[in-house]
Amino acid sequence: MSTRPAAHLVSSEYLAKYQKATELMKALPADDPRNFTQQANVHCAYCNGGYNQVDFPKIDYQVHFSWLFFPFHRMYLYFYEKILGSLIKDPNFALPFWNWDHPNGMYLPQIFNDVNSLLYDKYRNCQHLPPTLMDLDYSGNDPTTTTEEQIASNLTIMHKQMVSSAGSPKLFYGDPYVAGDEDTTKGAGTIENIPHNSVHRWTGTKKGICGITDDPPYGEDMGILYSASRDPIFYAHHANVDRMWTIWKNLEAKKKRSTGDALENKKLGYQYQDVEIPWLQSRP
Numbered sequence: 001m002s003t004r005p006a007a008h009l010v011s012s013e014y015l016a017k018y019q020k021a022t023e024l025m026k027a028l029p030a031d032d033p034r035n036f037t038q039q040a041n042v043h044c045a046y047c048n049g050g051y052n053q054v055d056f057p058k059i060d061y062q063v064h065f066s067w068l069f070f071p072f073h074r075m076y077l078y079f080y081e082k083i084l085g086s087l088i089k090d091p092n093f094a095l096p097f098w099n100w101d102h103p104n105g106m107y108l109p110q111i112f113n114d115v116n117s118l119l120y121d122k123y124r125n126c127q128h129l130p131p132t133l134m135d136l137d138y139s140g141n142d143p144t145t146t147t148e149e150q151i152a153s154n155l156t157i158m159h160k161q162m163v164s165s166a167g168s169p170k171l172f173y174g175d176p177y178v179a180g181d182e183d184t185t186k187g188a189g190t191i192e193n194i195p196h197n198s199v200h201r202w203t204g205t206k207k208g209i210c211g212i213t214d215d216p217p218y219g220e221d222m223g224i225l226y227s228a229s230r231d232p233i234f235y236a237h238h239a240n241v242d243r244m245w246t247i248w249k250n251l252e253a254k255k256k257r258s259t260g261d262a263l264e265n266k267k268l269g270y271q272y273q274d275v276e277i278p279w280l281q282s283r284p
């Protein structure tokens, strides 16, 4: 069992490993499927019409906007993490998660903000670098609230997306998407919409805002699906999305009671006074 750490809390020893692994991944031959760019292209291929559905050659295969979102990204991260671990010969290496649901983690994590590190990506919104607080509900315009208000708003958004608006599997996971569905943008679940999509947009650049002439036009890298995983921060963002899945399942489990829960009264916190049982001896 390995433990994925919060990105803003990692040790320098961990960071050195993560950087080394990323460096080795980026240094692999361009045609090696484990190479960083190849991995980024895997994501692109599954969201920009790179594949068709089996038996439906005219219909795109899309891993966003439906219940495929969580499982696809879980396995995508899993293999990415395994590649990193194998490159540094540490099978227990675990990706960090961007802890944007906690006030201390509501910033672009510093480990991704060092220009000399391979975890850095230049295509990010220069107005959103640390110490700028995140807006989990970002829709293109920066808020003009105080820090306290923004943190409160972020926490309220989390509660809404994880609890009050996510009361059924369909609401949380998104709409069913099955072979033959032509609508490849069925309906995203609560977390996929916000803050998953909004954090993507918040992180990517916007043309013209930073006075850089080569700013790409579509919110690259993080702000648009085809290029999102070219930014190493993608994997930390998705590790937290994946963590939300785990948290949500635990919340759901607490709400439900199964027959098995009834088997042990002591587990429910009560027992009976130990009195005599006379009829045990009263055989007919």
Ligand code: C2O
Residues within 6 Å of the ligand: 043, 047, 064, 073, 196, 200, 228, 238
């Ligand atoms: Cu495949 Cu965050 O997107």
